[in-house]
Amino acid sequence: MAKVNVSLDAELVIEAMLLSGTRSPQDAVELLVRDYVSRGHRTEARTGDVADELRRLEVGRTEPEAAG
Structure with missing residues (x-):
């Protein structure tokens, strides 16, 4: 798998790290x-996609509308 480097605010x-409970950024x-x-995938599975x-x-x- 390809890797990407991203700079983020410390x-x-x-x-x-605190939210995920990990020690590695x-x-x-x-x-x-x-x-x-x-x-996102679970939401699409429940609601369908665009x-x-x-x-x-x-x-x-x-579809023709039903006569009333």
């Missing part, structure tokens, strides 16, 4: 990013 990294940031990404919503809207426009 206070931000210390806060990330690298581990702390990695854990927080992985958690953020997994939450493409699902656009398809739903298109189907709603093309």
Whole structure:
């Protein structure tokens, strides 16, 4: 896997370390990013993604409305 170096404010990294319970800045940031990404995937699984919503809207426009 490719690696990326990012410069962050020291206070931000210390806060990330405290929240994640790690002693390594690298581990702390990695854990927080992985958690953020997994939450996004879980949310998409529950609610669908943008493409699902656009398809739903298109189907709603093309169906004739029921007579009243």
